[in-house]
Amino acid sequence: MLLKDVRDYQILFLSLFLFLGIWTRDWTLRPDLILVVMITCLVTQSLAVSIKQNLFNLLPVQDNCPNEIDSGLTNVLAKLSLRSALITALGLSLLLRADSYSTMILAGSFAIISKFIFNFRNKHFFNPANFGIIAALILTKDAWVSPGQWGDEWWYALLFAGTGGTILKRVGRWDTTAAFLGSYAFLEAIRNIWLGWTWDVFLHRLMSGSLLLFALFMITDPRSIPNARIGRLVWAVSIGCLTFLLRNQFFVSTAVFWALFALAPLTIFLDFIWTAPRFSWGENPSPTFSNLVINKSEEIESETYLQA
Amino acid sequence: MKLFRIGKTLVITLLAVICFAPTAWGFCGFYVAKADTKLYNKASQVVIARDRDRTILTMANDYQGDVKDFALVVPVPTVLQKEQVHVGDPKIIERLDAFSAPRLVEYFDEDPCNPVMYERLAAPAAAPASGAARASRDEDNSLGVTVEARFNVGEYDIVILSAKESNGLETWLNRNGYKIPQGAKQLLQPYIRQNMKFFVAKVNLKEFQNSGSQFLRPLQMAYESPKFMLPIRLGMINATTEQDLIVYVLSPKGQAEVTNYRTVKVPSDAEIPVFVKNEFSDFYKSMFQTSYTREDKKVAFLEYAWDMGSCDPCSAEPLNREELRKAGVFWLDSGSHESAPFRRSIAPSNDVFITRLHVRYTRDKFPEDLVFQETSNNQNFQGRYVLRHPFTGDVKCQAGQQYKKSLTRRFEQEAQTLAKLTGWNIQDIRKKMPVAQSNSRPWWQNIFP
Numbered sequence: 001m002l003l004k005d006v007r008d009y010q011i012l013f014l015s016l017f018l019f020l021g022i023w024t025r026d027w028t029l030r031p032d033l034i035l036v037v038m039i040t041c042l043v044t045q046s047l048a049v050s051i052k053q054n055l056f057n058l059l060p061v062q063d064n065c066p067n068e069i070d071s072g073l074t075n076v077l078a079k080l081s082l083r084s085a086l087i088t089a090l091g092l093s094l095l096l097r098a099d100s101y102s103t104m105i106l107a108g109s110f111a112i113i114s115k116f117i118f119n120f121r122n123k124h125f126f127n128p129a130n131f132g133i134i135a136a137l138i139l140t141k142d143a144w145v146s147p148g149q150w151g152d153e154w155w156y157a158l159l160f161a162g163t164g165g166t167i168l169k170r171v172g173r174w175d176t177t178a179a180f181l182g183s184y185a186f187l188e189a190i191r192n193i194w195l196g197w198t199w200d201v202f203l204h205r206l207m208s209g210s211l212l213l214f215a216l217f218m219i220t221d222p223r224s225i226p227n228a229r230i231g232r233l234v235w236a237v238s239i240g241c242l243t244f245l246l247r248n249q250f251f252v253s254t255a256v257f258w259a260l261f262a263l264a265p266l267t268i269f270l271d272f273i274w275t276a277p278r279f280s281w282g283e284n285p286s287p288t289f290s291n292l293v294i295n296k297s298e299e300i301e302s303e304t305y306l307q308a
Numbered sequence: 309m310k311l312f313r314i315g316k317t318l319v320i321t322l323l324a325v326i327c328f329a330p331t332a333w334g335f336c337g338f339y340v341a342k343a344d345t346k347l348y349n350k351a352s353q354v355v356i357a358r359d360r361d362r363t364i365l366t367m368a369n370d371y372q373g374d375v376k377d378f379a380l381v382v383p384v385p386t387v388l389q390k391e392q393v394h395v396g397d398p399k400i401i402e403r404l405d406a407f408s409a410p411r412l413v414e415y416f417d418e419d420p421c422n423p424v425m426y427e428r429l430a431a432p433a434a435a436p437a438s439g440a441a442r443a444s445r446d447e448d449n450s451l452g453v454t455v456e457a458r459f460n461v462g463e464y465d466i467v468i469l470s471a472k473e474s475n476g477l478e479t480w481l482n483r484n485g486y487k488i489p490q491g492a493k494q495l496l497q498p499y500i501r502q503n504m505k506f507f508v509a510k511v512n513l514k515e516f517q518n519s520g521s522q523f524l525r526p527l528q529m530a531y532e533s534p535k536f537m538l539p540i541r542l543g544m545i546n547a548t549t550e551q552d553l554i555v556y557v558l559s560p561k562g563q564a565e566v567t568n569y570r571t572v573k574v575p576s577d578a579e580i581p582v583f584v585k586n587e588f589s590d591f592y593k594s595m596f597q598t599s600y601t602r603e604d605k606k607v608a609f610l611e612y613a614w615d616m617g618s619c620d621p622c623s624a625e626p627l628n629r630e631e632l633r634k635a636g637v638f639w640l641d642s643g644s645h646e647s648a649p650f651r652r653s654i655a656p657s658n659d660v661f662i663t664r665l666h667v668r669y670t671r672d673k674f675p676e677d678l679v680f681q682e683t684s685n686n687q688n689f690q691g692r693y694v695l696r697h698p699f700t701g702d703v704k705c706q707a708g709q710q711y712k713k714s715l716t717r718r719f720e721q722e723a724q725t726l727a728k729l730t731g732w733n734i735q736d737i738r739k740k741m742p743v744a745q746s747n748s749r750p751w752w753q754n755i756f757p
Contacts, residue, residue, distance in 0.1 A: 025570065028685065028687065097683065097685065098684075099562075099684055099685060099686055099687075141684060142562075142684035142686075143684065144681070144683040144684055144685065146565060146567075146571075146683070147567050147568075148565065148566050148567045148568050148569050148570055148571060149570055149571070150570075151569070151570045151606070151607070152569075152606075153604070194501060195497070195498040195501045195502065196494060196497040196498050196501065197498050198675065200672075200675035201675045201676050203675075204568070204675045204676050205568075205676070208568070250534060251534040251535050251536070251679075253567040253568075253679065253681050
């Protein structure tokens with residue numbers, strides 16, 4: 001049950017980060033806003049799933065629906081994909097700052113809805129939390145991201161690398177993190193040499209907790225990124241390059257989020273060029289007719305990985 | 309009294325400031341002395357008024373040496389023309405400092421036997437306490453240095469340089485009488501490579517004498533650039549110790565914060581022993597140092613964040629519109645803001661949010677220049693320390709006895725808070741504390757009066 005799903009680990013780790021952040025990082029995190037964003041994400045997810053299912057049921061023949069008395073909590077969680085919504089909410093809580101409830105509600109609902117709207121061949125291509133962050137930054141006047149607040153301490157780096165590694169190993173998406181960090185670090189190193197800065201400047205930039213959190217927990221969402229490894233590598237390197245450009249040429253402090261947002265649609269294109277089986281959280285990705293219904297909800301559920 | 313300060317840089321291209329100051333608090337770039345005057349950075353103050361890509365940067369000079377030795381080199385993001393440089397009013401920095409300084413607040417306990425009064429006390433009846441104050445063109449070309457502009461502003465002779473490589477820049481500065489600290493060359497290069505310009509100022513002695521002023525006035529520059537940063541690396545060249553930089557960011561939006569280091573609030577709202585009133589500056593210095601050490605010396609401290617329209621408690625009156633304008637606030641003059649006279653009485657200078665950041669930095673903990681961002685965070689914050697004077701009159705009622713008894717615990721608590729904040733020896737603190745005249749009567753007296 002619990003911890004059976006990789007996302008349970010993710011929820012656990014992200015919650016841990018949130019507590020750590022509140023206790024040790026002296027943030028202006030507001031518990032009320034965190035609560036609001038959690039509720040928003042869960043409610044939006046539930047509503048969206050039921051609307052989608054209802055729409056779906058209208059089209060095909062709605063005959064056999066006998067096996068729905070699975071009243072277990074896990075089933076509810078799975079059906080509504082609440083794990084994913086929770087991960088999105090945690091991601092938003094960790095990264096987004098706002099002054100009002102309405103902004104958090106907007107961020108949370110846009111994050112979840114993006115999964116259902118920006119969907120191509122039953123695969124969403126925006127990372128939900130990232131989408132929520134960008135939506136709040138663009139559409140409201142009181143949202144911001146504090147990229148410096150995680151500091152650059154080595155034990156945070158180890159913590160992120162350890163927990164992130166645990167998940168990536170299970171999910172098999174470490175290549176994305178490596179490609180992103182590798183390309184970004186390479187460009188920063190070249191710039192560092194060219195400018196003549198000492199290497200501590202380079203290390204300081206790369207040790208940023210926010211950057212690592214992003215690289216390990218957000219950019220690796222197996223559901224929204226390209227399916228084929230080669231596609232993922234191209235995709236992650238592009239994000240690394242764009243991040244570098246935005247940060248050093250346009251002085252955007254939240255460059256990573258904009259880079260991911262801008263390049264997310266590239267997933268569709270890359271999937272088209274390099275095909276590979278889609279990632280699925282369930283163990284049996286090949287649907288048989290009999291488990292079609294279940295698979296559908298599972299599908300929806302899996303759409304959110306790290307919405308951090 | 310201290311030496312000197314300088315300041316900062318912002319917006320679009322990058323703003324780098326180099327200053328050198330000899331003593332007390334602050335930040336910055338470096339001062340280039342013409343004589344062997346010992347110059348150390350101690351404390352610099354910088355005011356950054358910023359709205360979108362527009363910035364007005366004020367660098368406060370608290371230079372203590374002979375003015376003929378004063379020189380300043382600051383990397384700036386764009387070529388500045390005469391119209392973009394201005395000599396500011398030194399009083400404005402003092403005003404900002406006083407307004408935003410960490411403060412002591414005093415409360416006086418009322419007679420515990422008079423509950424009406426006592427309850428009223430619960431309302432903030434704060435008595436504001438004093439705040440702590442707190443060569444030829446050809447030659448130039450051969451060096452790869454271009455004089456982009458040359459002009460005088462007030463008592464300053466200013467040259468705006470662009471350079472192709474740091475050797476040439478160093479040679480140019482040396483030939484023109486500026487003494488560059490050792491090691492500056494390597495540090496100048498990254499700014500050159502980033503296509504930044506160099507703002508070089510020295511004092512025109514004749515003008516200075518004519519002005520009759522005793523002090524150098526702050527330099528102000530206006531420019532447009534997405535770069536919102538302060539180049540602190542240059543300022544570390546000739547620094548032998550930790551340097552302090554106070555940055556006042558004035559924004560129409562909300563709090564400013566550092567994006568490449570953590571921004572942490574200074575401890576605040578603590579109740580501390582009354583005797584601290586007489587040694588507030590020692591207290592604050594110790595407390596700041598303790599916090600700085602606890603945070604591993606790599607954070608920026610938020611000392612104050614407030615809407616300029618009000619204050620509570622006020623350690624100084626909020627700046628009025630004219631003063632804000634002098635501090636570089638340029639967005640208030642646009643008509644829309646002025647059309648609210650009724651609001652003015654309540655909040656005379658809304659639309660200006662002040663953030664006071666205090667950065668103490670050293671080379672090993674702050675490898676990168678400071679980068680800032682404005683946020684929409686409108687939460688107010690102040691470094692505020694509370695003194696509660698116990699009621700000293702006679703108490704005869706039961707509540708009064710309880711009150712007296714509670715004092716012992718309260719004093720101990722205050723002593724411990726103070727020890728924790730400052731790292732001072734708790735025994736020494738206790739010695740300075742009043743002995744809670746434990747009026748407590750022997751227990752048997754309740755029975756045998």
